[in-house]
Amino acid sequence: MNYHILKKDELDGFVKKLAKKMKVYAPVAKGHDNFAFEEVASAGEIALSYIPTILPPKKYFMPQREKLLDFDLTGGKPADRAVLDAPELAIFAVHTCDLAGIQCLNMVFSEKPRDYNYILRKEKIFIIGLECLKYCDGNAGCAMVGNHNPNGGYDLFFTDLGDRFIIHVNTQKGEELVENMGLAKAAAADMAALDKVREGKKQAFATEPGADPKKLPEVFARAMESKIWHELGARCVSCGNCTNVCPTCYCFDMADTINLDMKTGFRTRTWDSCQFETFAAVAGGENFREERANRQRHRFYRKFKYPLDKFYRSFCTGCGRCTRTCMAKISLKDTLKALVAEHK
Amino acid sequence: MTEIQNSNWKLRKGQIIAAKQMTATEKWFDIKLEDGDLDHEPGQFVQVELYGIGEAPISVCSSPTRRGSFELTVRAAGRLTKHMQGMGVGDWLGIRGPFGKPFPVKLMTGNDLLFVAGGLGIAPLRSLINYVIDNRREFGKVDILLGCKTPTDMLFGSEIAGWQKRLDVNFSCTVDRTAPDWKGNVGLITSLIPGVTINPEKTFAVVVGPPIMYKFVIAELLKKRLPERQIILSLERHMKCGMGKCGHCQIDHPKNYYCCKDGPTFTYEEVKESKKL
Numbered sequence: 001m002n003y004h005i006l007k008k009d010e011l012d013g014f015v016k017k018l019a020k021k022m023k024v025y026a027p028v029a030k031g032h033d034n035f036a037f038e039e040v041a042s043a044g045e046i047a048l049s050y051i052p053t054i055l056p057p058k059k060y061f062m063p064q065r066e067k068l069l070d071f072d073l074t075g076g077k078p079a080d081r082a083v084l085d086a087p088e089l090a091i092f093a094v095h096t097c098d099l100a101g102i103q104c105l106n107m108v109f110s111e112k113p114r115d116y117n118y119i120l121r122k123e124k125i126f127i128i129g130l131e132c133l134k135y136c137d138g139n140a141g142c143a144m145v146g147n148h149n150p151n152g153g154y155d156l157f158f159t160d161l162g163d164r165f166i167i168h169v170n171t172q173k174g175e176e177l178v179e180n181m182g183l184a185k186a187a188a189a190d191m192a193a194l195d196k197v198r199e200g201k202k203q204a205f206a207t208e209p210g211a212d213p214k215k216l217p218e219v220f221a222r223a224m225e226s227k228i229w230h231e232l233g234a235r236c237v238s239c240g241n242c243t244n245v246c247p248t249c250y251c252f253d254m255a256d257t258i259n260l261d262m263k264t265g266f267r268t269r270t271w272d273s274c275q276f277e278t279f280a281a282v283a284g285g286e287n288f289r290e291e292r293a294n295r296q297r298h299r300f301y302r303k304f305k306y307p308l309d310k311f312y313r314s315f316c317t318g319c320g321r322c323t324r325t326c327m328a329k330i331s332l333k334d335t336l337k338a339l340v341a342e343h344k
Numbered sequence: 345m346t347e348i349q350n351s352n353w354k355l356r357k358g359q360i361i362a363a364k365q366m367t368a369t370e371k372w373f374d375i376k377l378e379d380g381d382l383d384h385e386p387g388q389f390v391q392v393e394l395y396g397i398g399e400a401p402i403s404v405c406s407s408p409t410r411r412g413s414f415e416l417t418v419r420a421a422g423r424l425t426k427h428m429q430g431m432g433v434g435d436w437l438g439i440r441g442p443f444g445k446p447f448p449v450k451l452m453t454g455n456d457l458l459f460v461a462g463g464l465g466i467a468p469l470r471s472l473i474n475y476v477i478d479n480r481r482e483f484g485k486v487d488i489l490l491g492c493k494t495p496t497d498m499l500f501g502s503e504i505a506g507w508q509k510r511l512d513v514n515f516s517c518t519v520d521r522t523a524p525d526w527k528g529n530v531g532l533i534t535s536l537i538p539g540v541t542i543n544p545e546k547t548f549a550v551v552v553g554p555p556i557m558y559k560f561v562i563a564e565l566l567k568k569r570l571p572e573r574q575i576i577l578s579l580e581r582h583m584k585c586g587m588g589k590c591g592h593c594q595i596d597h598p599k600n601y602y603c604c605k606d607g608p609t610f611t612y613e614e615v616k617e618s619k620k621l
Contacts, residue, residue, distance in 0.1 A: 251591030283422030
């Protein structure tokens with residue numbers, strides 16, 4: 001295992017040096033306990049203690065709007081180019097819930113037929129994780145889905161040891177950066193301190209108030225007809241906030257734009273939401289998911305049932321964003337608890 | 345900006361080489377790709393791109409046995425399909441695909457076939473019917489049942505007249521509402537099923553039509569003791585990306601089916617738990 005040490009007073013130098021190589025994005029405080037990943041140039045701008053940002057880092061992997069094609073209709077026969085704008089960048093201080101989210105998206109877009117826009121963009125992104133030592137708030141459910149400890153998905157991973165960070169180096173790219181920065185190897189005392197931190201986390205994350213994750217597959221296998229979906233449907237306003245902020249929601253729509261010259265244009269994809277009324281409608285008039293209750297059920301099944309069969313994991317990363325952002329106060333953890341109770 | 349050479353979003357270029365208005369709302373197109381054959385199988389679909397307007401999934405209505413070009417029958421329903429009504433010979437469009445799981449031709453080989461088409465359902469089914477006619481020796485008895493709203497809504501009229509004349513195909517047709525010069529059956533398509541002799545041990549029924557039709561046709565077929573795995577359907581959803589990613593075509597079913605990748609063809613056994621067919 002390869003661990004290095006960065007003293008806290010050297011963090012600013014680390015960020016500045018990294019920012020000379022590539023753009024660096026990190027959580028920044030936006031007031032009212034809101035945080036957002038934004039470009040930073042120094043450590044002082046970074047909120048090292050933060051609850052999950054408004055949008056997860058998926059915005060760098062799968063931008064809200066991205067161009068897929070440029071086309072040109074001059075001369076009758078159309079011509080097009082598949083284009084990509086993917087600069088090299090680093091994301092700093094990514095929590096384990098969001099690392100898990102990126103891993104989920106990696107699987108989705110690497111599945112055949114592959115999405116090269118996503119894959120090529122991902123290869124340009126350097127990921128530095130940051131460990132959470134306690135729950136960020138009551139909405140988080142990371143321990144429920146096993147994401148409170150790191151499970152890979154990063155180049156470097158920082159854990160706070162008081163006056164210093166211990167850095168786990170996970171990739172060759174990470175190794176090169178650590179060498180380039182001249183960071184010292186971790187000593188036996190540092191490793192012991194890390195073990196102590198992890199031991200302490202067992203206690204801090206033990207009081208998880210959510211549902212028993214082992215029971216969830218069985219619960220969802222029999223929850224299609226649950227009354228709870230109608231309760232959610234009656235409250236949901238179909239705003240799509242929950243899916244926009246979800247680190248593993250990746251549904252999208254595509255649209256063409258024609259330029260004012262009426263000869264050239266481009267094709268874009270944008271985030272879409274299964275919560276929108278027309279999401280499953282077809283041109284002939286049929287809507288296959290017309291009821292809000294069914295759309296809410298669909299959202300939960302896309303986290304706790306379908307991906308288990310396809311990707312061998314829950315697509316809920318436990319970040320709690322959907323609950324925090326919901327205008328109708330629909331709580332993911334309360335819904336799970338109600339489903340489990342109903343199942344009994 | 346860099347170029348992605350192997351992008352799955354890139355479009356093949358197709359040119360319309362023949363077109364015909366079939367009814368007031370449906371138009372037929374014969375399309376030739378500049379880079380060769382579409383190389384599809386019966387039951388698959390393509391994404392049609394009209395540059396500046398967008399993309400829509402359309403079933404291929406021609407059989408792959410008839411090479412060189414492929415055919416689409418397009419109903420004016422949404423923005424793109426309405427625009428297509430004004431297109432004709434010489435016009436270019438972008439094509440992605442073919443996509444989707446085809447009809448299980450290998451499984452059906454050696455068996456009797458019962459085709460049940462409602463309305464525009466004849467378009468995807470025609471790719472299979474003509475495939476079977478072109479490989480007629482490989483199959484047992486072939487029955488074709490066709491239903492449409494009125495006689496003027498009937499698609500592929502001259503070709504259907506050809507099917508009616510064939511001795512190796514039994515063809516029946518019905519309309520929901522009659523017209524003065526109509527001499528055929530009047531009534532729902534389900535009324536034609538009791539008249540067909542079905543050997544449940546070696547018959548595959550292939551049913552394509554609007555969602556409402558499936559429920560009643562399937563009930564009639566089950567009455568004939570046809571096993572659920574021998575009833576083949578082609579489901580409709582908005583298949584936007586065709587690659588099992590965008591999420592629009594997912595079917596509400598415990599098995600996590602994407603209509604574009606796991607379908608659009610399914611056996612009734614596979615999808616009977618779906619909230620909607």
